[in-house]
Amino acid sequence: MLKPNSLATEQQTDNLDAQIKHSRNILLQIPGIPVKIKRDLRELFNQSHAQPAAQTTQAIHLLRLYERVVKILTHNSHTLSQAFPSTSEHALLTQLNSELQNLITELDFEGESGDLLADIRTKLLLGVNSDTLLELALQVLRLVIDGTQYERKSSEKFLQQVNTALIKNLKSAGQNLQQSTENYVHRQEINQELNQLVTRGQHELNKLESPTTTAALNSLFGEITSLSERLDQAQQREQALIERMHYSKNQMEALFELTQDYRRRLEDQAQRLLQDPLTKVYNRTAFNDHLELEYRRWIRSQHHLRVAVLDIDKFKAINESFGYLAGDKALKIIARTIHKELNKTDTLARFSGEEFILLLPERNDNECHQLIQQIQRNVARLPFKFRDKHITMTLSGATSAFKESDTPEIVLDRLYRSLQEVKKYGPNQLAWK
Known part of the structure; x- marks a missing residue:
């Protein structure tokens, strides 16, 4: 019973691996994309991806690279016409179209993801232009991620059912064995x-x-x-x-x-x-899940609930001056520094490139204010040293509490508007709402 399910999971893993590799190749074949993106693609595929979770992480990174390329090509619409000579554009489109169709036929997802993949293949059969092909490839990658997550949840459900049945059977077998042994001894x-x-x-x-x-x-x-x-x-x-x-x-x-x-x-x-692969704190998806749960609890109990966003000041300059490895190192150290100040009920997540976000339930305003200021002081004291140069890094923050008819969307919008306003006054600021 476990073997067919395990084989199906392995098949989905192989399909995901093939989709990731071919999607990477599609990106690399497009002339005119920035060298940085090509380097990120090659570094991404130098990492080990034997496990499904690692593959999914790769797919997510690849998805982000796709989005960046689409934005670049959208803002520079003339790039495609210059990059693809009229004599070769049709041949390349036909090749990429065919490869994408073949990949879709190898995917065997059930539910909505499978239906949408079939729709995309139908569009490809009818023929598409280069812009539409990029969009469809991006959709396929998203559906592969969704389908893999669906299969994982199905596997979890299946294992739970098997686990429950085995517990019952083990209990019954133990009782039968004990009774048979007692009968045997008595008959003996x-x-x-x-x-x-x-x-x-x-x-x-x-x-x-x-x-x-x-x-x-x-x-x-x-x-x-x-x-x-x-x-x-x-x-x-x-x-x-x-x-x-x-x-x-x-x-x-x-x-x-x-x-x-x-x-x-x-x-x-x-x-x-649910974990950010670099800093090992929660990612945006996990934070949104926690926020939704706390919001529902707040509706019922009206307990203290506050959200805070912390943005690393001038982080882009660190990357440009000392390289991305220096920026990654700083992110990991700052994440650990923030996490040390939190308790078990607090939630820390990396919300975007250089932004961390905190969910602070069951803390009054004074506690939250002291906590955030302490985090800002601790980060400012960190002895960063890049290329023999001592650097002071600071955090600008904004925080807002849930009140009256607030929703998570309203609070986050208010939070980011406050952050943009307070950053106008310089680094290491805090906007309080």
């Missing part, structure tokens, strides 16, 4: 008593002198002996059955451990899908 005791009676009877029979009585009793004891032998045979068969039950129970326990291992791996993958 009865058989021993019967054998003892036969032995005693034969001993007493030897003392009798009457030939008639002796013959009658010999016949009776012969029948008893035959019955005892049949009981011995039944006892042997029962012992063999108990051994088979032990074997079956051990097999079920091994299968149970296997499902537990699959379950732990799926949970680990699910956790990594």
